[in-house]
Amino acid sequence: MKGIGGMMMTIHSLVFFDLDGTLLNERSEITPEVKAALTQLRENGHIPFIATGRPPVEIKKFMAETEIDSLIAMNGQYGQINGQQIFSHTIPDDLILKLYHTAHSQGHELAYLNTLARWISAETPAAINAFRFVNEAPPAVDPLIFQNEPINMLLVLGEGGDDYYPTQFPELAFYRNTPYSMDVVPKGQDKGTGVKELIQRLKLTGIPTFAFGDGPNDLALFDAVDTKIAMGNAREELKVKADFITTDHSSDGIVRGLRHYQLID
DSSP, rough: OHHHOGBBOOOOOOEEOOOOIIIIIITTTHHHHHHHHHHHHHHTTTTEEESSOOOOSSSSHHHHHHHHOEEETTTTTTTETTTEEEEEOOOOOOHHHHHHHHHHTTTEEEEEOOOOOOSSSSSHHHHHHHHHHHHHHOOOOOOOOGGOOOEEEEEEEEOOOOHHHHHOOOEEEEEEETEEEEEEEEOOOSSHHHHHHHHHHHOOTTEEEEEEEEEEGHHHHTTTEEEEOOOSOOOHHHHOSSSSSSOTTTTTHHHHHHHHHTOOO
16 A cells, blocks of 8 residues: 555554553653564554654654654644654634633643743742653743744643633643643544544554553543553553553553554564
């Protein structure tokens, strides 16, 4: 069949991997065993994708280590394959401004993310904790950067507000992925819609799809693929949806899951 980038190739399947708690171990590392498994996966004719809530700029290291240059990022707001952008969705400035004021009224700050950079509205303990949780340093402070730069995704930085924000912003979806932050994207946009859009645009329908995940924003990812593999450390609601539950992210869960479906030896 006609492959990606116009090359003639046979694509056996598309395999989507969440990053934190899935492809990365508890120290936010890619183990040698996972790297070797991904290499064999590609050699066997399967295309690996990273499917993450993080922005591309934040995961360059992991993309280089795994040699994966295809991804769904920022919870479906951005998609690329072989390093080439396929789509990029942004959040309207007026909506961001409204959320900025509402967050301040709740004692929270925001993080602003796009494909090239990230910023925070203020460097507070909550902001520091949110980025430390994923072993990252807080980015530069620029509270009104959204007036000059396109923004694909936001983070509400702080604890609480999980029930409050959705009632105030029905047009937005809020996912608490760490104790200190919630991912924010337009309602109806998620990892699953990102996968579907990428497959449709690249005319890859009909090719088997697999997904590995552990967190709440992976529920939509699971809904968009044929075969769902939950990590041993996954949330219970994800395990209920899974076709297979592998071992956790620090016990070769990726390798075991790929072997279970004979995607690698």
